[in-house]
Structure formats: structure tokens, C-alpha cells
Amino acid sequence: MPHQFTCRVYYEDTDMAGIVYHANFLKFIERARSEWVAALGIDQREMKDRDGQVFVVRRIECDYLMPAYYGDDLRVDTSPAQVTGARMVLHQVVRRGDDILFDAKVTLVVIGAAGQPMRLPGALRQQLH
Numbered sequence: 001m002p003h004q005f006t007c008r009v010y011y012e013d014t015d016m017a018g019i020v021y022h023a024n025f026l027k028f029i030e031r032a033r034s035e036w037v038a039a040l041g042i043d044q045r046e047m048k049d050r051d052g053q054v055f056v057v058r059r060i061e062c063d064y065l066m067p068a069y070y071g072d073d074l075r076v077d078t079s080p081a082q083v084t085g086a087r088m089v090l091h092q093v094v095r096r097g098d099d100i101l102f103d104a105k106v107t108l109v110v111i112g113a114a115g116q117p118m119r120l121p122g123a124l125r126q127q128l129h
Contacts, residue, residue, distance in 0.1 A: 003079070004075055007028055009069060011070055019067045019069060020069065022064060025068075026060070028094055029076055029104055032078050033078060033092070033106070036090075037055070042124055047121065052113035056108065057107070060106050061105045062104035062105070064101075065103060068094070068102075074095065074096055077091075077092065077093045078091075083120070083129060085119050086119055087108065087120070088108050089105060092105075
């Protein structure tokens, strides 16, 4: 079952025509990923402070399919598509009702304090396998 995150489109998310500015879809899916990780019981601040590890986006492939507008209620579905020892690929979809507005495949990795690649936290790998 995908994790679901809901949000409303505010004026600040739109251009002068009241249409969501394309880059803001990336913000919506970022917020959804943060909530998904928290729902898995992983405290990203503790992960950084204790282990010096942070998640970073390595790659995003996305399709803008339909516009979103000021006042829309949106839902972001996040589900793991692939998990290895060093990366995870998530499928994220932004919807308005039954309509898919934005579809993304996001590759995340973990880096250490010096920017070196690291393995995904074991607790996370266990939950996703």
C-alpha cells in the first residue's frame, strides 16, 4: 500500500495564471518523501546527528501530465519500486482525485558527513524488503 500525503495548492505555489509552477511539484513530492520516511519510524535529524548520514536525491525522472491549480487538493502516493544496499528508487504520483498530474521515479542514496556514499540504514532496508 503506498504512503499517502495530502496537500492543498496555495497562491504561493502558482504562477500569475493560478497554475502550479512546475518546480513546485518537486516540493510536493519532497514533503511526501519526508513524511513517508517518518512514518517508517526513521528520524532523519537523528540519523544525521548520530550517524552523520543524510538522504540525497541522485536522480529524478518525471512526467508532467496535467496542471494543478490554486485551491486544488492534491494527494501524493509514494511507494518503493526498488531497494538495494546502497539506493532506493521510489515511485511518486501526484493526483487530484482520480487524475494523475505528475508521475516521478526518484532515486535516493545516503551520503556521510564528507559526502561519501554509504549503505542505506539497515532498519530501513529491513522494512522495505
